[in-house]
Amino acid sequence: MKKKLSTNIEKFRITTGRLASDSSWGMNGAFQLYYLENELGVICSNEEGWDHVSVSLQHRCPTWEEMCFVKRLFFEKDETVIQYHPREDVYINNNPHVLHMWKPQGIELPEPPVIMV
Numbered sequence: 828m829k830k831k832l833s834t835n836i837e838k839f840r841i842t843t844g845r846l847a848s849d850s851s852w853g854m855n856g857a858f859q860l861y862y863l864e865n866e867l868g869v870i871c872s873n874e875e876g877w878d879h880v881s882v883s884l885q886h887r888c889p890t891w892e893e894m895c896f897v898k899r900l901f902f903e904k905d906e907t908v909i910q911y912h913p914r915e916d917v918y919i920n921n922n923p924h925v926l927h928m929w930k931p932q933g934i935e936l937p938e939p940p941v942i943m944v
Contacts, residue, residue, distance in 0.1 A: 828854050828871070828878035828902055828930065836860075836900055846870070854878070854901075862896045868925075871901055876932050878902070883925035898928060907936045 832840075837850055841857040848856035858869040868883045880901045882889045889897075902908055908928040930936065938944075 828873050828880075828906070832901075860897070860900070862893045865893065867893060867897065869897055869901075873932070878908075878930040878932060880908075880928045881925050882928075883922055886924065888924050889926050894926060894928070902928070902930065906930060907938055909936065 832850070832854065836858065839858045839860050840849070841847060841859060842849060846857035854871055854873040856871065858871070860867045860869055865884060867889065869880060871878075871880045873879070880897060882894060882897050884893075898908060908930045910927060911929060
C-alpha cells in the first residue's frame with residue numbers, strides 16, 4: 828500500500844459522522860470517490876499485517892474498471908493484490924455490493940504464469 832496518501836485522495840476522506848477520520852490516520856479511513864459518474868465508497872486499513880481496501884456502490888457491485896481505478900489510488904503500481912473467496916464457515920456478507928482487495932504485508936504474493944492471467 829502506498830506509504831502516504833496523496834493530497835488528491837485526502838480531499839475525498841470522510842471527516843464527519845461515524846466513518847470520520849483525518850490525515851493523522853494515514854492509510855486508515857473511509858473515502859467517497861467518483862469514477863466517471865459513479866460514487867464509490869472506499870474503506871482502507873493497514874493493520875494486523877494486512878493492507879485492505881473495500882469498494883462499494885449503493886445499488887451494485889463495483890466493476891473491474893472501478894476496482895482498477897481504486898487499486899491505482901491506494902496501492903503501488905508494482906504491487907499485486909488479491910480478492911479472496913473465503914471458506915463458507917467464515918464467510919460474512921454485511922453488504923452485497925462490496926468487493927475487497929487484500930495484500931499481506933512483508934510477503935511477496937505468488938503469481939500464476941503471465942500466460943494464465
